[in-house]
Amino acid sequence: MRSSSANLLRVLSRLVVCSTLILALSVALKTRSRFALLFPSFSSHHPATMSYSQERYIAELAVQRATLLTQKVFFEKAKGTVSKDDKSPVTIGDFGAQALIIQAIRKNFPNDEIVAEEEASSLREDKDLSAEIWRLVKDIKLEDAESDNLLGGPLASEQNMLDIIDEGKSAGGGKGRIWALDPIDGTKGFLRGGQYAVCLGLIVDGDVKVGAIGTPNLPVDAATIDANTGAQQGETNDNGVLFSAILGEGATSRPLSNGALAPSKPISMRPVPDIAQAVFCEGVEAAHSAQGDNAAVAERLGITAPSVRLDSQAKYCSIARGSGDIYLRLPVKKDYQEKIWDHAAGDIIVREAGGQVTDIYGARLDFSKGRTLAANKGVVAAPKALQGQVIDAVKVVLKL
Numbered sequence: 203m204r205s206s207s208a209n210l211l212r213v214l215s216r217l218v219v220c221s222t223l224i225l226a227l228s229v230a231l232k233t234r235s236r237f238a239l240l241f242p243s244f245s246s247h248h249p250a251t252m253s254y255s256q257e258r259y260i261a262e263l264a265v266q267r268a269t270l271l272t273q274k275v276f277f278e279k280a281k282g283t284v285s286k287d288d289k290s291p292v293t294i295g296d297f298g299a300q301a302l303i304i305q306a307i308r309k310n311f312p313n314d315e316i317v318a319e320e321e322a323s324s325l326r327e328d329k330d331l332s333a334e335i336w337r338l339v340k341d342i343k344l345e346d347a348e349s350d351n352l353l354g355g356p357l358a359s360e361q362n363m364l365d366i367i368d369e370g371k372s373a374g375g376g377k378g379r380i381w382a383l384d385p386i387d388g389t390k391g392f393l394r395g396g397q398y399a400v401c402l403g404l405i406v407d408g409d410v411k412v413g414a415i416g417t418p419n420l421p422v423d424a425a426t427i428d429a430n431t432g433a434q435q436g437e438t439n440d441n442g443v444l445f446s447a448i449l450g451e452g453a454t455s456r457p458l459s460n461g462a463l464a465p466s467k468p469i470s471m472r473p474v475p476d477i478a479q480a481v482f483c484e485g486v487e488a489a490h491s492a493q494g495d496n497a498a499v500a501e502r503l504g505i506t507a508p509s510v511r512l513d514s515q516a517k518y519c520s521i522a523r524g525s526g527d528i529y530l531r532l533p534v535k536k537d538y539q540e541k542i543w544d545h546a547a548g549d550i551i552v553r554e555a556g557g558q559v560t561d562i563y564g565a566r567l568d569f570s571k572g573r574t575l576a577a578n579k580g581v582v583a584a585p586k587a588l589q590g591q592v593i594d595a596v597k598v599v600l601k602l
């Protein structure tokens with residue numbers, strides 16, 4: 203009798219231990235799946251174990267498709283406009299390209315956040331402009347059906363387009379997967395038929411992992427640059443290049459196409475044995491970087507050739523493929539905070555091509571601070587071996 207009650211007690215206590223264990227396990231699993239829902243980068247896309255080749259592929263295709271729109275807008279709307287004050291072509295291109303790219307991100311990576319430059323509130327009030335953008339956007343597609351389907355095919359409606367534009371309002375930050383999108387960078391260049399870029403970067407836990415930049419007006423094979431005019435002379439007259447990079451896997455370029463991606467080739471910065479022979483790039487707009495200070499830095503480095511002036515992140519792309527060596531963006535205003543979409547893709551492309559990208563103090567650009575590079579001032583990009591010398595010169599000129 204005593205032994206049978208002792209047995210019962212033993213069985214009961216085992217049951218209690220087992221059910222406690224099961225309960226603990228199920229709570230742990232639930233928390234983990236909730237955690238995974240909140241932070242998808244910790245689950246199926248763990249950065250330590252994955253390559254970002256699918257993200258790069260989608261980014262390149264999405265950028266390529268968006269350039270079909272920006273070019274159509276340019277040829278239909280901007281080219282030959284009598285009044286250069288008319289900013290509507292760039293507005294149409296900006297909103298349209300943003301809608302097309304966000305659609306592609308949503309289709310492939312539905313849990314990711316997006317920090318994009320534009321938002322649709324003003325567009326919702328301007329029915330004519332919205333209808334005009336929809337007229338152009340609804341027909342844009344890659345000629346290769348498989349590639350186009352991968353991006354989600356045509357957008358469903360004008361309303362759908364407006365809603366999608368507004369999905370780029372993430373506050374950014376240092377946690378999770380965040381895409382940074384500038385649908386048209388270098389709007390001034392776009393309007394004058396010069397350089398502009400469609401730029402998309404993927405930031406994971408504050409670190410840029412992938413970048414893709416389409417530059418419809420850069421020559422495919424830029425062999426030389428004319429230091430007097432900034433013109434980049436290729437062997438052919440073909441224009442339109444798609445640049446990309448994955449962290450740790452190098453940078454590439456390929457011609458922009460209307461369909462599937464064209465074959466790519468690796469790119470790298472040019473070796474510069476004598477810094478005095480380096481070519482430096484800067485923006486066309488004097489309001490965006492201090493051209494006087496840029497020139498003073500170049501002079502201190504013994505550089506006598508004039509700067510090559512290009513609008514947009516085409517500057518990052520140019521130095522990444524050796525058409526130019528140093529990119530200087532010294533601040534004009536003390537309080538201007540650079541935007542993450544103006545630098546994320548360019549930063550990774552240059553670093554993967556053998557360069558270094560820092561602010562004027564020599565600190566890496568910090569993409570974890572939200573929608574702006576709040577922790578940085580200005581941008582200095584150069585081949586790794588030269589960066590120290592350039593920063594020293596910047597510090598002297600700016601009295602840092």
Ligand SMILES: Nc1ncnc2c1ncn2[C@@H]1O[C@H](COP(=O)(O)O)[C@@H](O)[C@H]1OP(=O)(O)O
Pocket residue numbers: 387388389484485486487489490491512513514515534535538544
């Ligand atoms: N004061 C400023 N300093 C630096 N960049 C600026 C300033 N004002 C605007 N920008 C940004 O510079 C980028 C173009 O750079 P670049 O001259 O090298 O082509 C644009 O995205 C533009 O942003 P925004 O979209 O607000 O016009």
Ligand SMILES: [Mg+2]
Pocket residue numbers: 384386387388543544
């Ligand atoms: Mg921009």
Ligand SMILES: [Mg+2]
Pocket residue numbers: 296319384385386387388389
């Ligand atoms: Mg822009």
Ligand SMILES: [Mg+2]
Pocket residue numbers: 319389
């Ligand atoms: Mg803008």
